[in-house]
Amino acid sequence: MSVSFQRETWRDFYPDAQQIFPIHFRELSLHQDEIPAGCDSEIYETLEDKGFLLVITARDGRKLVGYYVGMVFDHHPHNKDAGRVSTTDMFYMLPEYRTGNGAKLLISAEIHLRKFGVRKAAISTKLKQDHRKLFEALGWEATDIVFHKLL
Amino acid sequence: MQHKLERLLFVAREEGIAGVLTPETKIEELGLDSLEFMSFLTSIRTEMGAISDQDAVKANTLSELAAAIEC
Numbered sequence: 631m632s633v634s635f636q637r638e639t640w641r642d643f644y645p646d647a648q649q650i651f652p653i654h655f656r657e658l659s660l661h662q663d664e665i666p667a668g669c670d671s672e673i674y675e676t677l678e679d680k681g682f683l684l685v686i687t688a689r690d691g692r693k694l695v696g697y698y699v700g701m702v703f704d705h706h707p708h709n710k711d712a713g714r715v716s717t718t719d720m721f722y723m724l725p726e727y728r729t730g731n732g733a734k735l736l737i738s739a740e741i742h743l744r745k746f747g748v749r750k751a752a753i754s755t756k757l758k759q760d761h762r763k764l765f766e767a768l769g770w771e772a773t774d775i776v777f778h779k780l781l
Numbered sequence: 782m783q784h785k786l787e788r789l790l791f792v793a794r795e796e797g798i799a800g801v802l803t804p805e806t807k808i809e810e811l812g813l814d815s816l817e818f819m820s821f822l823t824s825i826r827t828e829m830g831a832i833s834d835q836d837a838v839k840a841n842t843l844s845e846l847a848a849a850i851e852c
Contacts (some may be wrong), residue, residue, distance in 0.1 A: 632807065632841045729809045730818030734838045741835055767819040 633695060633731050640678045643685045644671050653684035654722045658756055666778055667718045677701060684716070684746060688723060688731055694715075696723035696731060698739040698743050700747035702746050713749035721753060736768055782848065785829070789847045792828050796821050804844035825850060 646671075655667040669728040684701060688696035699720040706715045721739075723732045736753075738755060743751050754759040762772055785830070789803050798811050813821060822837055830852030840846040 635838055677818045691813055727809075730811070730813045730815055731809070733815035733818045733822075736815075738818065738836050741838075761815075764815045764819065767816060767823070 640674045694726045715748045716748045716751045718753040786847045
C-alpha cells in the first residue's frame with residue numbers, strides 16, 4: 631500500500647467519498663439518532679465554484695482512503711484586513727490506513743492552505759477521539775473548547 | 782547517500798522502530814501512528830538536517846525519505 635496526497639475537486643471527490651462518509655459518520659459524529667447523516671453536495675459545489683473550498687484526498691492507487699475538506703474565506707468579519715482564514719469541515723482517514731498517513735494528510739492540507747494564501751487556519755478534534763497531541767506536534771495551538779446543545 | 786541512509790536507520794532505531802529496515806522499507810510498514818510519524822520526522826530534523834514538509838509527505842520508502850534530507 632502506498633498512499634498519495636493531492637488536491638481534487640469536490641465533484642471528483644464526492645462519488646468516492648460517498649463510500650466512506652457512512653464509516654466516518656458512525657465513528658465520529660455526535661447525536662447520531664437525532665442528527666442523521668445526509669450530505670448536501672450542491673452546497674459544496676457552490677462553495678467550490680466560489681473558490682471557498684479546498685479538498686485534499688489520500689488515495690491508495692485509485693482507492694480513496696482519507697480526506698481533508700476545508701473552507702476558505704477572504705477574511706474573518708472581525709478582522710477584515712487580517713487576510714484569508716480557513717476552517718476544517720472534514721478530516722478523516724480510514725482506520726486501516728492510520729500508519730502516519732493522518733499526519734501526512736494534514737501536512738498536505740497545510741501546504742495547500744498556504745498556497746491558497748490562508749494566514750490563519752482552524753481545525754477541531756472530538757473529545758472522544760482526541761487528536762490534540764498530533765495537532766500540537768504539527769504546530770497547531772489549542773485555543774477553544776466547543777460546546778454543543780440539542781435544541 | 783549511503784551515509785544518509787545509514788544515519789536514518791540509526792535515527793529510526795533510536796525512535797524505537799523495530800524490525801528489519803532496508804532502503805526499500807515502506808514508511809507505512811514501520812507501524813507508526815500519526816504522532817509517532819511526527820516524532821520520527823522531528824528526530825530526523827534534529828539529528829540529521831532539514832526536510833521539507835512536501836518531501837516528507839511524498840516519500841514512500843526510507844530510501845526516498847533519506848534522499849530528501851538536506852545534510
